[in-house]
Amino acid sequence: MAALPESLLADQSSLPGDQAGQPTSRPPQPGDGDQSRRVPVEQLILELNDDRTRENALQRLSKIREIREDLAPLLWHSFGTTFTLLKEIIAVYRLLSTPNLTQESSNRACNTLSLFQCIAAHPETREPFLRAIVPFYIYPFLNTTEKDKPHEYLRLSSLGVIGALDNDEETVLFLLQTQIFYHCMRCIEVGTGLSKTVATFIMERILMSPEGQKYCCAFHDRFFVITQALTKMLDRITTEEPSLRLLKLIVRCCMRLAEGQKDADYRKLCLPKSLKDPKVINLIADDPTSMACMRRLVQCLTTARRAPPTDAGAEVENRQPVKTEQE
Numbered sequence: 001m002a003a004l005p006e007s008l009l010a011d012q013s014s015l016p017g018d019q020a021g022q023p024t025s026r027p028p029q030p031g032d033g034d035q036s037r038r039v040p041v042e043q044l045i046l047e048l049n050d051d052r053t054r055e056n057a058l059q060r061l062s063k064i065r066e067i068r069e070d071l072a073p074l075l076w077h078s079f080g081t082t083f084t085l086l087k088e089i090i091a092v093y094r095l096l097s098t099p100n101l102t103q104e105s106s107n108r109a110c111n112t113l114s115l116f117q118c119i120a121a122h123p124e125t126r127e128p129f130l131r132a133i134v135p136f137y138i139y140p141f142l143n144t145t146e147k148d149k150p151h152e153y154l155r156l157s158s159l160g161v162i163g164a165l166d167n168d169e170e171t172v173l174f175l176l177q178t179q180i181f182y183h184c185m186r187c188i189e190v191g192t193g194l195s196k197t198v199a200t201f202i203m204e205r206i207l208m209s210p211e212g213q214k215y216c217c218a219f220h221d222r223f224f225v226i227t228q229a230l231t232k233m234l235d236r237i238t239t240e241e242p243s244l245r246l247l248k249l250i251v252r253c254c255m256r257l258a259e260g261q262k263d264a265d266y267r268k269l270c271l272p273k274s275l276k277d278p279k280v281i282n283l284i285a286d287d288p289t290s291m292a293c294m295r296r297l298v299q300c301l302t303t304a305r306r307a308p309p310t311d312a313g314a315e316v317e318n319r320q321p322v323k324t325e326q327e
Contacts, residue, residue, distance in 0.1 A: 041068060045075060048084050058088070058111040065118040072122030075115060076129070086137055088112040092154070096144050106150035113138065113157040121164035130174050135162060142183040145190050155191055159184075159198040163205075172209045180206070181216070185229045193243060196233060200249040207256040217260035224269065227257060231272040238274045244283050248290045251275070255297040271301055 044061050047053035065071050075081050092109045095101040116134065119125045141158040144151050162180065165171050180202065187199040203226075206212035217223055234250050237243060258270035274280060275294070284290035 041071060041074060045078050045081055048081055054084070054088075055108055058108060058115070062111040062114040065114060071115075072119045072125045076119055076125040082132070082134075085112050085115060086134070089137060089141075093140055096140060096146075096151070096154075099146075099148075101146070101148075101150045101154075103150050106153050109141075110153050110157040113141075113154070113161055117157070117161045117164045120161050123166075126166060126171075130165070130171060133178075135175075135178065138162070139178070139183055143186055145186075147190055147192075152192055152195065155187055156195050156198065159187060159195060159202065163198055163202050167205050167209060169209070169211060172206055172211050175206060176212065176215050181226060185226070188229055188233055193246070197243065197246045197249065200230075200233070200246060200253065204249045204253050204256075207253055213256050213260040216257060217262075220263065220266055223257065223261060223266055227254075227269040227272075230254060231269075231274070234272050234274040234280075238277050238279055242279070242283055244287070247280065247283055248287065248293075251284065251290055251293050251297065255293045255300070258297050258300040267301060271297060 041061070041064070044057045047057040048061075061071070061075075075085075089109055089112055092101070092105060095105060116129075116138065119129050119134075138158045138161050141154040144155065162175070165175070184199040184203050187195050191199065207216060215222075216226055230250050230253055233246075237247055237250075254270045254272070254275070258267050261267045261270070275297075281294075284294065
């Protein structure tokens with residue numbers, strides 16, 4: 001797998017050339033920032049409302065989103081802009097389950113998603129973004145099973161929007177209520193290495209919160225599905241090209257699951273056999289944080305005790321069979 005970008009939330013435009021199918025962009029030059037700041041952002045936002053100029057405006061706005069700190073409020077508070085952006089991504093829905101999704105359509109939708117990522121990351125617009133349940137309109141891109149590049153770019157850009165959200169209690173509860181773990185596990189199943197990493201990053205951030213840990217460990221079937229998804233992904237790491245960043249995320253997820261699970265039998269699922277592989281141990285041996293998580297995980301499993309049966313369970317176990325008169 002190609003080297004990952006510094007940010008796990010990279011979208012299609014920031015991928016290396018061999019991943020995005022385009023030449024790698026030139027490095028920033030002196031004066032680029034000043035020149036970008038002189039771009040008439042307000043005029044570009046107005047051009048989003050015109051079908052003839054929208055595509056160009058989407059492309060130019062997505063390129064300057066990281067250097068214009070006021071872009072998110074301008075997009076969110078300008079009349080009709082959010083509705084226009086939603087129309088852009090909804091228009092792609094009919095192509096998701098067909099082989100007719102072109103690279104051009106995917107690029108245009110990814111530029112739109114990059115603007116939503118900008119809105120989701122900004123502290124002023126993040127809360128109204130969630131209140132408007134905009135992520136609901138993004139989830140269909142996470143549920144696709146196609147593995148070609150146009151679908152993968154949409155998948156990765158959509159994960160970037162979710163990953164840009166904060167990790168506060170309100171956001172975590174919203175994501176849990178909208179079944180974000182199901183969507184992330186779908187991306188883990190069908191996505192490329194980079195999509196798997198971003199999806200696992202989102203799961204790890206949610207698991208680090210008390211609400212997320214409780215959600216994953218509350219029911220045995222839910223806990224089993226999540227741990228099995230992590231185990232399968234870990235098994236692929238040992239047979240394919242290893243990814244240190246992904247492995248570190250998996251170890252942290254397993255640690256949080258083990259700490260939150262009270263049933264000793266289910267807790268053992270948090271230590272997949274692949275984690276004992278010397279190849280895996282060598283990967284994280286030089287990372288003190290990951291090794292500390294690994295030690296906490298092993299310690300949690302070795303000190304596990306089977307939880308005592310509940311009163312109802314003890315009553316059932318102690319109950320003697322009733323003999324009938326015939327017996």
